[in-house]
Amino acid sequence: MSTLQKYRTLLEIPDEMQLLTLGEGHTPLVRSRSIGPDLGLKNLFFKLETLNPTGSYKDRFAALALSGLLADRAPICLATSSGNTGAALAAYSTIANIPCHIALIDGTPMGKLTQMYAHGAHLWMLKDFGKDVKKTDEIFEGLKGIAREYNTGIQVSAFSTQPFAMQGVQTISYELCDRGNQPQDVFVPAGGGGLTLAIARGFQKWSLAHKALHTTRVHCVQPEGNDTMASAIRNGKRAAPVDKSTTTISGLQVPSILDGNDVVREVTETGGNGYLVTDQRIMEWQESLARKEGIYAEPAGAVSVAGLERALQQGEINVNDNVVCIITGHGFKNTSAAKPEVVHINEFKELKKLLNKL
Amino acid sequence: MSTLQKYRTLLEIPDEMQLLTLGEGHTPLVRSRSIGPDLGLKNLFFKLETLNPTGSYKDRFAALALSGLLADRAPICLATSSGNTGAALAAYSTIANIPCHIALIDGTPMGKLTQMYAHGAHLWMLKDFGKDVKKTDEIFEGLKGIAREYNTGIQVSAFSTQPFAMQGVQTISYELCDRGNQPQDVFVPAGGGGLTLAIARGFQKWSLAHKALHTTRVHCVQPEGNDTMASAIRNGKRAAPVDKSTTTISGLQVPSILDGNDVVREVTETGGNGYLVTDQRIMEWQESLARKEGIYAEPAGAVSVAGLERALQQGEINVNDNVVCIITGHGFKNTSAAKPEVVHINEFKELKKLLNKL
Numbered sequence: 001m002s003t004l005q006k007y008r009t010l011l012e013i014p015d016e017m018q019l020l021t022l023g024e025g026h027t028p029l030v031r032s033r034s035i036g037p038d039l040g041l042k043n044l045f046f047k048l049e050t051l052n053p054t055g056s057y058k059d060r061f062a063a064l065a066l067s068g069l070l071a072d073r074a075p076i077c078l079a080t081s082s083g084n085t086g087a088a089l090a091a092y093s094t095i096a097n098i099p100c101h102i103a104l105i106d107g108t109p110m111g112k113l114t115q116m117y118a119h120g121a122h123l124w125m126l127k128d129f130g131k132d133v134k135k136t137d138e139i140f141e142g143l144k145g146i147a148r149e150y151n152t153g154i155q156v157s158a159f160s161t162q163p164f165a166m167q168g169v170q171t172i173s174y175e176l177c178d179r180g181n182q183p184q185d186v187f188v189p190a191g192g193g194g195l196t197l198a199i200a201r202g203f204q205k206w207s208l209a210h211k212a213l214h215t216t217r218v219h220c221v222q223p224e225g226n227d228t229m230a231s232a233i234r235n236g237k238r239a240a241p242v243d244k245s246t247t248t249i250s251g252l253q254v255p256s257i258l259d260g261n262d263v264v265r266e267v268t269e270t271g272g273n274g275y276l277v278t279d280q281r282i283m284e285w286q287e288s289l290a291r292k293e294g295i296y297a298e299p300a301g302a303v304s305v306a307g308l309e310r311a312l313q314q315g316e317i318n319v320n321d322n323v324v325c326i327i328t329g330h331g332f333k334n335t336s337a338a339k340p341e342v343v344h345i346n347e348f349k350e351l352k353k354l355l356n357k358l
Numbered sequence: 359m360s361t362l363q364k365y366r367t368l369l370e371i372p373d374e375m376q377l378l379t380l381g382e383g384h385t386p387l388v389r390s391r392s393i394g395p396d397l398g399l400k401n402l403f404f405k406l407e408t409l410n411p412t413g414s415y416k417d418r419f420a421a422l423a424l425s426g427l428l429a430d431r432a433p434i435c436l437a438t439s440s441g442n443t444g445a446a447l448a449a450y451s452t453i454a455n456i457p458c459h460i461a462l463i464d465g466t467p468m469g470k471l472t473q474m475y476a477h478g479a480h481l482w483m484l485k486d487f488g489k490d491v492k493k494t495d496e497i498f499e500g501l502k503g504i505a506r507e508y509n510t511g512i513q514v515s516a517f518s519t520q521p522f523a524m525q526g527v528q529t530i531s532y533e534l535c536d537r538g539n540q541p542q543d544v545f546v547p548a549g550g551g552g553l554t555l556a557i558a559r560g561f562q563k564w565s566l567a568h569k570a571l572h573t574t575r576v577h578c579v580q581p582e583g584n585d586t587m588a589s590a591i592r593n594g595k596r597a598a599p600v601d602k603s604t605t606t607i608s609g610l611q612v613p614s615i616l617d618g619n620d621v622v623r624e625v626t627e628t629g630g631n632g633y634l635v636t637d638q639r640i641m642e643w644q645e646s647l648a649r650k651e652g653i654y655a656e657p658a659g660a661v662s663v664a665g666l667e668r669a670l671q672q673g674e675i676n677v678n679d680n681v682v683c684i685i686t687g688h689g690f691k692n693t694s695a696a697k698p699e700v701v702h703i704n705e706f707k708e709l710k711k712l713l714n715k716l
Contacts, residue, residue, distance in 0.1 A: 022652050023386025023406050030381050033453050048381050051409050054654070055690070091652035095391050101713065104700070111690065117698035118689055120649040124712070127704045142706045146713055291478040294380050294449035296412070331476055332413070332469065332690035340475035342462070346485045348500045354482070355459065355504055 003171045004063055010174060010205055011167045013064075020067045020095055024059035025171050027051050029179065029324070034292040035305065036323075039312055043322045045183070046289075047172065050297060054087040054115060055330035057169060057195060061157045062088035064168035066096040069152065074098060078147050079155035080140065081105065082130060082191075082251050083112025084329050089155055090119035103143055105130030109250050109334040133241045133255040140256070158194040158258035166198055173202025173216075176324060182213045184321035187275075187311070189303035189328050190220045191251055192258035193229055193239075199326070200266040218272040220263060221307025223247035223279055228257060232264045233274030239264050248279050250334055251300035273316060277306035285309070289327070296331035304328075361529045362421055368532060368563055369525045371422075378425045378453055382417035383529050385409050387537065387682070392650040393663065394681075397670055401680045403541070404647075405530065408655060412445040412473060413688035415527060415553060419515045420446035422526035424454040427510065432456060436505050437513035438498065439463065440488060440549075440609050441470025442687050447513055448479035461501055463488030467608050467692040491599045491613040498614070516552040516616035524556055531560025531574075534682060540571045542679035545633075545669070547661035547686050548578045549609055550616035551587055551597075557684070558624040576630040578621060579665025581605035581637055586615060590622045591632030597622050606637050608692055609658035631674060635664035643667070647685070654689035662686075 003025025004011065013019070028048045036044030049057035066089070069077055077093045079086060082105040093100035100121040104113075106129050116123055128135040140154075147154040159166045176183060182203075188196045200218040207215075222230040225247030229239045239260025245253045267274070279299075286302035289295040304325035311317045345351050361383025362369065371377070386406045394402030407415035424447070427435055435451045437444060440463040451458035458479040462471075464487050474481055486493040498512075505512040517524045534541060540561075546554045558576040565573075580588040583605030587597045597618025603611045625632070637657075644660040647653040662683035669675045703709050 021386075021388065023388050023409060026384070026386075028379075028381025028384075028411075030379065034455075048411070051381060051411060053386075053406070053409060053652070091654070094649055094652040097392075103709065110698070111693075113698040113700060114693050115654060115690070117700075118645075118648040118654050119652060123698065123700040124709055125700050125702050126706065126709065127702075139706055142710065146710060287476075290476040291452055294411070294452040294477060296449070296473060296476050330690070332473070332688070335469075335472050340468070340471040340481065342471060342475075342481040342483050344483050344485075348484065348497050351461065351482055351484065352500065352504060 003060065003175065004168060007171050007174045010209055017067055017071050020063055020070065020092055022053040022059065022091060022095065024052050024063050025175065032293060035288060039309065040319050041323060042320055045324045046293065046295060047176065047324050047326050048295065049326060049328050050301060050330040054091050055333055056084040056088065057172065057328055058084045058088035058157055060168040060171055061085065061165050062092040065089065065155055065162060065165035066092035066098065068164055069098055070096040072152065074152040076101060076150045076152060077155055078143065078150070078152065079103070080143060082253065083108045083333060084251060085157045086121065087112055087115040090116045090121035093121065094119055103129065103139065105253065107250065111333040111335055130254055131245055133243055136256055158192050159197055159262060160258050166194055169195060169198035170202030170205060172326070173199050174206055177206045181322065183216055183324040184214065185217045185219060185317060185323045187219045187221055187304035187307045187325045189252060189300050189326065190222050190229060191254045193220065193263035194259050195328065196220045197259045197263050197266060200270050203270065215271060218267050218270045219275060219307060219311065220267050220272065221275045221277060221303050223249045223252055223282065223303065224276045225279065226253060226255060227276055228255065229260050229263050230274030230276045233267050249282055249299050249303065251329065252303065275307040275310045277303060277310060281306045290331065295327060297327045298329040298331050298334040301328045361418065361533065362526060365529050365532045368567055375425055375429050378421055378428065378450055380411040380417065380421070380449060380453065382410050382421050383533065390651060393646060397667065398677050399681060400678055403682045404651065404653060405534065405682050405684050406653065407684060407686050408659060408688040412449050413691055414442040414446065415530065415686055416442045416446035416515055418526040418529055419443065419523050420450040423447065423513055423520060423523035424450035424456065426522055427456055428454040430510065432510040434459060434508045434510060435513055436501060436508070436510065437461070438501060440611065441466045441691065442609060443515045444479065445470055445473040448474045448477035451479065452477055461487065461497065463611065465608065469691040469693055488612055489603055491601055494614055516550050517555055517620060518616050524552055527553060527556035528560030528563060531557050532564055535564045539680065541574055541682040542572065543575045543577065543675060543681045545577045545579055545662035545665045545683045547610060547658050547684065548580050548587060548621070549612045551578065551621035552617050553686065554578045555617045555621050555624060558628055561628065573629060576625050576628045577633060577665060577669065578625050578630065579633045579635060579661050581607045581610055581640065581661065582634045583637065584611060584613060585634055586613065587618050587621050588632030588634045591625050607640055607657050607661065609687065610661065633665040633668045635661060635668060639664045648689065653685060655685045656687040656689050656692040659686045
């Protein structure tokens with residue numbers, strides 16, 4: 001049974017709506033064997049959203065988004081994306097049999113373009129979109145106008161735009177609670193903040209429906225170059241756009257306030273906090289995940305671990321707590337930094353010599 | 359609970375052995391919405407082995423292989439691979455903390471090299487290995503000798519070499535039976551034949567332990583350019599090596615007899631058959647899976663669907679049967695054929711014009 005179907009009663013979905021699925025959700029929760037102990041944590045787990053059909057948690061959003069578009073007989077799926085939302089929507093559009101058009105953030109990496117194109121999506125890359133805040137907001141408004149002409153909405157993975165489909169992402173929290181092992185702390189990578197908000201709302205919704213063991217603190221982690229929410233949470237301020245996002249971490253570059261103010265309020269209500277991390281440390285944690293834990297994440301997917309490190313440095317986490325880092329997207333989506341070293345060998349005896357030297 | 363742990367009693371694993379996991383198995387079984395109906399089939403399902411941790415069914419093998427090497431305190435994981443076995447072993451070697459060395463088949467695609475390298479494996483690409491049968495067999499023997507010097511075996515995903523670890527792959531059949539909906543027919547892509555054999559043995563083992571509903575016919579599908587087993591099954595002959603494999607389908611090029619004769623015998627016992635398909639048809643089915651079913655497979659992963667098409671053309675499948683195609687590996691592993699078409703746009707009004715023309 002799909003995760004949307006399993007938790008249907010915790011989602012506000014019309015009774016008659018048919019739910020599309022490509023096998024999203026039910027992702028593994030894997031105990032850390034190395035990074036957790038190295039950081040002094042007894043119970044660190046990774047939630048592998050990398051193992052969704054298109055390699056990111058956005059499949060939970062897209063499954064519900066396209067179910068809705070199909071029910072509405074929408075003539076088009078029109079979306080904005082830095083890649084992961086687009087790949088997910090492109091895949092689910094095929095089973096809804098709805099043409100998919102994606103306005104891409106300038107600089108979307110090749111791995112994600114390849115995925116979207118494989119699923120037959122129409123790809124439009126717009127200059128400065130997702131980098132310059134004024135241009136980004138203008139394009140959003142323009143796209144909303146186009147969508148209205150088609151009697152549909154624009155697909156953006158944010159509650160501010162698509163509250164219905166974003167409910168799909170709340171299933172992450174339901175899965176974490178359902179194992180009878182609800183965590184004390186969850187670290188979440190944040191760009192526009194939709195994922196963080198979905199996870200906070202998911203725990204809240206679960207605790208209303210079930211006898212919750214305790215509150216789960218939901219923490220919002222951002223790259224320093226795009227601090228739209230993290231400092232605001234820490235300092236009790238409102239979310240604020242940045243003029244120019246300077247982080248290189250694809251997927252977390254959006255300079256606009258999307259779900260920002262709801263994130264600040266609801267993260268604070270969970271007892272969670274905001275954390276800023278450097279791009280360099282994110283890249284180092286990406287490498288550590290792959291080389292120590294066997295988990296191949298894209299850079300954005302490793303941001304949660306960098307945030308956990310900050311929280312521990314600041315003494316804000318109890319080392320006995322059950323802590324979950326959300327690993328949001330698969331490494332294959334953004335391989336620009338990787339240049340595999342391969343030794344080419346013509347004669348077998350050369351290999352024998354090389355191995356004997358090790 | 360990991361799939362190896364869940365089905366531990368159906369596997370021959372020493373009681374005291376600790377089983378490593380990265381969340382392998384428990385892969386989705388998705389009903390075809392388009393290809394099945396187009397082919398006239400009422401109940402076609404895809405088993406998405408693409409959604410394993412490193413993107414292929416080889417993770418089921420690697421999880422058990424590294425559990426065994428860890429229990430044996432092996433000093434090295436020495437493997438041969440065309441990419442997927444290597445990526446899986448590289449990932450699980452990190453959590454076993456054992457250095458991983460991979461002798462690569464000549465022509466291993468970049469996506470797979472990137473994965474193996476990300477997990478810190480040492481990569482050796484050997485000229486003509488996996489293409490020329492004489493050279494391939496020589497290199498296999500040489501590697502076995504090196505492994506012996508380290509008091510370990512060579513990691514090849516074949517029962518002929520690693521019968522212990524190959525049991526892990528049998529969990530595919532257990533998962534298919536456990537849903538109470540055991541299929542009548544399963545189509546399996548075959549190179550060396552290990553996957554086909556594991557699936558046949560899995561159904562057999564399940565039927566000994568449980569009251570099986572019926573026999574499942576296991577079908578072996580190969581590209582025409584590497585017919586080591588398919589014709590042999592059909593004609594009641596023995597498996598035979600090919601001098602030079604001419605297929606371009608990465609992962610299914612091995613010209614040697616690995617599990618070939620066991621495959622011929624045991625597939626025949628299930629009532630299954632052998633099917634040959636062209637490289638071109640494989641590529642077309644890969645595209646159809648991505649564009650009609652939202653499933654992004656590597657070319658080898660689409661071979662099962664091409665085989666099913668052949669079987670239907672030859673009138674060898676009952677259209678009311680419950681049929682499963684195994685989709686073995688993810689599209690991101692081999693993107694050489696994909697060149698995404700992206701329209702670059704400087705001003706928003708250009709996008710509006712283009713969309714209005716659609």
